[in-house]
Amino acid sequence: MKSFIFKAQLMAVAVLLSACGSDDDSQPEATLTHYTFQVDVTNMTAAQPLSPVAVMSHGPELELLMVGSTASTELEVLAEGGDNSQLLAMAAAHQTTLATMSGEGVLTPGTTESVTLEFERPDSDDELDMQVSVVSMLVNTNDAVTAINGQSIASLNVGESVTFTGLSYDAGTEANTEHADHIPGPAAAGGMQEGFSEVRDDFVNQVLMHSGVITAADGLETSVLQAEHRWDNPVMLVKVSRIE
Template sequence: MRFSKSLIILALSASLAACGDSDNNEVEVTDPVMPVMSYEFTVQVTNLTNAQPLSPIAAIAHSEGMLWQIGEPASAALELMAEGGDNSELLATDFAMASSSAESPLPPGEQVTLMLSTEQLDSLKISLATMLVNTNDAFTGLNAIDVSSLAVNESLSRTSFAYDAGTEANSEAQGTIPGPADSGEGYNEMRDDINRVAMHPGVVSQDDGLTNSVLTSQHKFDNPVARITITRTQ
């Protein structure tokens, strides 16, 4: 079969035009957007004391830093919480990757659950702190507990002891305790104690001879003062 030159030229022109259209309509391919992985934990706290409400509990997720160290001075944020129950500065600490706070104090025998969510699991730690409010500056909590190896639905449980912030003398005197036993002063920036964190020596009380104490034997506590269960939920 023979084709005329004019037909061949028309066919070539159509082919080139089609190629040109194909080049102009190329679809740009972009890399797929990977979803951000989220790691979630619940922190359940139970108050084991007889008559020591715990101030609103502060919990943070972090990979470095500590909320306190035994034998070292308390930070300003820890002092604020340990003397008056104000956890706002602990929650805003510069090494916190995520934070959560209870809405109200935790009465004796009760429990509360907080939630933390973060995008990092490597070297992940959880810390929490709360004041024993019928004291001058006693607090309890967990300090930098490693949760990076927890699998989904796996838990770890710890009990916590009472610590002394060392920022306010344990006078138990009227007007110095912010809890319901006294409704006195909370935070005071003056430090009149040993100025280092230590294990708390315990409440003395008026029943045991501290005549100016507003506390009674019911405000005494034995260690541990709280039970904490951390569960990875996602």
């Protein structure tokens, strides 16, 4: 009887040691791929400086603006005053965002700025779409923005590039008075040049395609804008190149 008990104890210890020493249940570490994209942004207008661009890479679930929908406060802040910090912070907090970056300064007409997006992503996410968005304000306006919104860059191989064009949108948060007190850009020099205001006084209150400015040249007495401040679509050229 004692021999049987002893053998049973030995078997139990062997099973316990086998269970403790096994690594069969451990999960392999995810393999990461490093991505580097160069985003070249060009201002295509004649006399509309663009505010520092907000550039980001993210998944399809993040929508920065949608025609027919009410602008978020973060978009309103950018559209009225050119401040991209809140929009970038909102994007950075989103679970699908891979990288965010701000341009260094105002992008004057005809000039190009390069912004680099760099991040790592697990290879297991290869089937998920990688998108790029770029948003900026036309600063000689009340609340006009230009944007490329959620364009796919997932198929780009190293050395390849793709080009997008950004149209102009009215954020629908501020009436288009074209008055020097309500426009932050250089055309309003001498006025208050107010940027963001919490008051939404545009009766539309939704993002729409921009119909363009009227200007003093067309008889709008309150306007500080001239014929050169008009624009045609597109207003922004964006070239995305995969470097790594």
